[in-house]
Amino acid sequence: MSYVENNLMSDEKILFKATIHWIIYLFGAVLILVGMVLPIAEELKIIICLIGVYSLVKAFIFAKTTELVVTSKRVIAKFGLIRRNTVELNHAQVESLMVDQSVIDRLVNAGTILIQGTGGSRTPIPQIVRPLEFRKEYFSIIENDKD
Template sequence: MGYVDKNMMEGEVLYASGRLHWIIFSKAIAFSAAAAVLLLFALALHMGENQDTAQGTFTLGFISLLPAIWYGIEALIRRQSTELAVTSKRVIAKFGFIRRSTIEINHSKVESFHVDQSVLGRMLGFGTLNINGTGGGITPIPNITDPLGFRRRAIEAIDDSQKRSST
């Protein structure tokens, strides 16, 4: 983890890290599937006697690959440039590669965690983790893998830090 490792404070320990779920590739997968269907259909037409129709379908199939590639690259960059971590002192989320957005919430400023999962999210293991900070700030982290597990590890880290500070 680049950002998290570079910004750890003295004595801070990494408890858990998280990542975005593969569901962020769903647009790329959908466009790839559509392109595959069109290309297979064009191949079937080409083997038959519809050469003109086959050429148009091939062209349409290859054109439909362009958004698949675009969305695939976009999702890959998003997944690789997102860092989620729970340390002994903070909850950290970093988004972005060129345009960066970071959220760092000290344990003492975290009020609660709220997880939103759709039926598909529960089946595939992803959801949105909302971190409620003191002062009414809500920080959503969408499409996180195993949001309940990440929340559990964050709560354990906060409990441990509160026990250490009270002794």
């Protein structure tokens, strides 16, 4: 069971979940490929491939331990495997929800969600799949709460 599911308040329901985009694996995969095909010393190839494997493992752990959820009452973001960071804001405490996308992010429909709370805290959640859809869904949920 996920962190969010274990920490729901009474009468709180998960309405929308975001996922991490596959692009986070690209750097590690490219390093491994480069390490395998470059005509360089074997020791250097091994080092480049090991850095690529490390990058892939790090990306995998990030993808599996990151949660971004909109519930009927809050926005919840959770990061980390051993060291856990969480941000939980009631809908009334969310001042803005911004999307940051590079050119490559736009091409693959990924991006970073920036959640800004009323206290000025800004929480980035990087490499989310379909970030504009997440923002649209969030504001749709907020509008339905007002009705």
